[in-house]
Amino acid sequence: MKTKASETGDRRDVSRKKAEKFRQYAVDYLDAKKSVPTGFDLAPTFEKRKELIKAKFGASEEDWLNWKWQLSNRFSDVSALEQIFSLSAKQKEDFSRIQAEFRWAFTPYFASLMDHEDESCPVRKQMLPDIREMAMTGVADFSGEEYSSPVENLVRWYPDRVAVHVTNVCAGFCRHCLRRRKIGEVDKATPKDNIGEILDYLRANPEIRDVLLTGGDPFTFSTEKLDELLSALDEIEHIEIKRIGSRAPIVLPQRVDEELCEMLSKHHPLFVNVQVNHPKELTADSARALDLLSRAGIPLHNQSVLMRGINDSPVIIKALGHELLKVRVRPYYLYHCQGTIGIEHFRTPVETGIEILEELRGYTTGLGIPSYIITPPGFGKTPLGPEYQISSGDGYVLLRNWEGIVYRYENPRPVD
Ligand SMILES: *Cc1c(COP(=O)(O)O)cnc(C)c1O
Numbered sequence: 001m002k003t004k005a006s007e008t009g010d011r012r013d014v015s016r017k018k019a020e021k022f023r024q025y026a027v028d029y030l031d032a033k034k035s036v037p038t039g040f041d042l043a044p045t046f047e048k049r050k051e052l053i054k055a056k057f058g059a060s061e062e063d064w065l066n067w068k069w070q071l072s073n074r075f076s077d078v079s080a081l082e083q084i085f086s087l088s089a090k091q092k093e094d095f096s097r098i099q100a101e102f103r104w105a106f107t108p109y110f111a112s113l114m115d116h117e118d119e120s121c122p123v124r125k126q127m128l129p130d131i132r133e134m135a136m137t138g139v140a141d142f143s144g145e146e147y148s149s150p151v152e153n154l155v156r157w158y159p160d161r162v163a164v165h166v167t168n169v170c171a172g173f174c175r176h177c178l179r180r181r182k183i184g185e186v187d188k189a190t191p192k193d194n195i196g197e198i199l200d201y202l203r204a205n206p207e208i209r210d211v212l213l214t215g216g217d218p219f220t221f222s223t224e225k226l227d228e229l230l231s232a233l234d235e236i237e238h239i240e241i242k243r244i245g246s247r248a249p250i251v252l253p254q255r256v257d258e259e260l261c262e263m264l265s266k267h268h269p270l271f272v273n274v275q276v277n278h279p280k281e282l283t284a285d286s287a288r289a290l291d292l293l294s295r296a297g298i299p300l301h302n303q304s305v306l307m308r309g310i311n312d313s314p315v316i317i318k319a320l321g322h323e324l325l326k327v328r329v330r331p332y333y334l335y336h337c338q339g340t341i342g343i344e345h346f347r348t349p350v351e352t353g354i355e356i357l358e359e360l361r362g363y364t365t366g367l368g369i370p371s372y373i374i375t376p377p378g379f380g381k382t383p384l385g386p387e388y389q390i391s392s393g394d395g396y397v398l399l400r401n402w403e404g405i406v407y408r409y410e411n412p413r414p415v416d
Helices: 005-033 043-057 061-065 067-072 089-101 122-127 131-135 192-204 223-234 258-267 284-295 314-326 350-358
Strands: 161-165 210-214 241-245 270-274 300-306 330-336 371-374 382-384 389-393 396-400 406-410
Touching: 005 314, 043 061, 061 067, 089 131, 192 223, 223 258, 258 270, 258 284, 284 300, 300 314, 300 350, 314 330, 314 350, 330 350, 350 371, 350 382
Parallel strands: 161 210, 210 241, 241 270, 270 300, 300 330, 330 371
Antiparallel strands: 371 382, 389 396, 396 406
């Protein structure tokens, strides 16, 4: 088919108009994004706070880089906290009160990412207790894990995969934790005989091809102990893939070293899912940890929790997706915040997540868009999102594109 020069000109004209419209969408976003600094942007501030915290603890650089030092020096009581954060007398009293009900702790490293004055800091809000927790609305086991545990600490919601809670230890106890009922008062790994029962269950159920190790945080285990557990799973022939859910690369990036990665790379296919909720959590340190894991051949995905006042805006979630892709982590899930006890103040209406996805699809790559997930009690994960099919009729479906342009799409009938 030949095209006349004038037609080519028309097409170019139409294309240029459209391109200008697309450019404008991007410009609007880039403007809005200026209000969402990443951890990389804030590096000099973080560095200053790190030095301040080290001085208060009398810690050396070597201590700081040692994950065991980070873990055993977690901020976990008011007296340590008030040396660094500006707290009112009321806050100090509140924090002690909350501690009696819901334990809190976080690494000195993560404290260096928090604004010590500004309470609206998205990193601080995830870790510092809030008196609204004491409203005690919600339920301890919202997702009904305890009614889905054929064996203690193994949760089965699905035909082919299970989640196993291997410890209650975490580098930081997120305020929004859905398993805060399991945190308890002291750090405790799942007992050996319980792990034995779990392995027996896995051996006896050959349809289970996918085991997700979670917690707590499995990366709080020693390298040897994690190696042992992964080896036991490797020996079960029907387990095709293993996954680890860990926030350590973000809250305790010092944990991820060559030795850990070398061990992990012996257990492929192994996937790691991390949790980043705001671009401010991505720093040179977490990027280094994620890079090491990637180089060990581990595909990385991110699971975020949608939280009011932390990341409940399209600009933040979009910027987060972009920052994650830059460190080779794919956004996987964006969870609607569950009705777990004491976290009501973080919850958004269900619609918020759908509206956010509406502003992502098309405006950025599908690689940077998570699935939005609701977890109703006892029923596993349910994806929700904007609808792109408006209706259907005989031989067609009526669709809209990401900008809202409606079109009729012929529905092919099978031909012989
Ligand atoms: C989230 C979860 C899984 C894994 O779900 P995917 O959709 O495969 O990532 C498996 N079991 C339980 C109990 C879970 O909570």
